[in-house]
Amino acid sequence: MSAVTLKNIVKRFGTFTAVHRTTLEIPEAAFVTLLGPSGCGKTTNLRMIAGLLDPTEGEILINGKRVNDVPIHKRNLGLVFQNYALFPHKTVAENVAFGLKYRDVSKAQIAGKVRDALDLVQLPHVGERYPKELSGGQQQRIALARAIVIEPDVLLLDEPLSALDANLREDMRVELKRIQERIGVTTVFVTHDQSEALAMSDLIVVMSEGRVEQVGRPEEVYNTPASEFVANFLGASNILAAECVEHGKAVVLDEATFGRVAVPAARAPNLTGTGKAKLVVRAEKLLLARDPAPEGVISVPAIVGTVDYQGQAVRYFVRAGEAQLQAINMIDERPFAAGEAVHLHLRPQDCAALPG
């Protein structure tokens, strides 16, 4: 059974539709991420699950029960928001205990549960401190402890790491994932950060303009994007106009640039037949080389344009015939320079194809 179900959900604010008819199943104990650009409706969906917003149409089910008319405090959910501030005049322990206040839990039990929650977020000794005496990352851990102390059926997290600096953010995502796995709580996580989504999720729900574009495991949405939007949002892709000439084997002809590309059928699930198609070439699968490629690898000549250093990798903008392409390659001892003539290597099995 799904822990959370959105059934034909629509959300309108006045005449503006923030969420178009959406149906979504969140499996029990899964870590599911709503991923998409600003304004695509992630928070709106989360707030409807939480009971902070009423859907205009449709039903929300938690553990199989319709909750449209169940108020927030009766839904047994844990919430952490980007700036869900702790109560500044309460101690950390009082903050964590707050969620238990309206529950039938004795004082002694509360102390034990607060201790367990602080242990879980690895801050066992800060119970007597006040929030302002903690770092941003520590405060977010306390917010998480407050959300999980009630043993929620579902944990709802809206960009909980976005206020943290880059290094801390990476540590916290490992930590958050560890805690989620440890307690096995169904989690709906909202982010617009694709690397966060790829690293943490069992399932990613890619959203655009109030619609679900694709639902899949991280490697699925990454390797087999269902749309041009998904291909571009998860990493950088080159998308080339092409022609499918042999459906079933999904052989795609992109005459101008790469010629005949035998895309595996599994990487083109939405191609329904021969005819117009789009070839998706991920920037990190396009390799610049000094020599032509070995047998079985496509090789085309190109000229390097802009070179953009990114630390461990370089982003090259190259011209191959009429096409402007981007390639992201790991840095080797001698990176390529602007103006240099190179060979672009591409393995057909690394490509995906979309309907044209």
Ligand SMILES: Nc1ncnc2c1ncn2[C@@H]1O[C@H](COP(=O)(O)OP(=O)(O)OP(=O)(O)O)[C@@H](O)[C@H]1O
């Ligand atoms: N209370 C409201 N009244 C009117 N429009 C709203 C309201 N809340 C959200 N919207 C609009 O609905 C759309 C979706 O908003 P939402 O907050 O769900 O986006 P989001 O995906 O969470 O974006 P972000 O990544 O910026 O947080 C936006 O266009 C927003 O302006």
Ligand SMILES: [Mg+2]
């Ligand atoms: Mg939001």
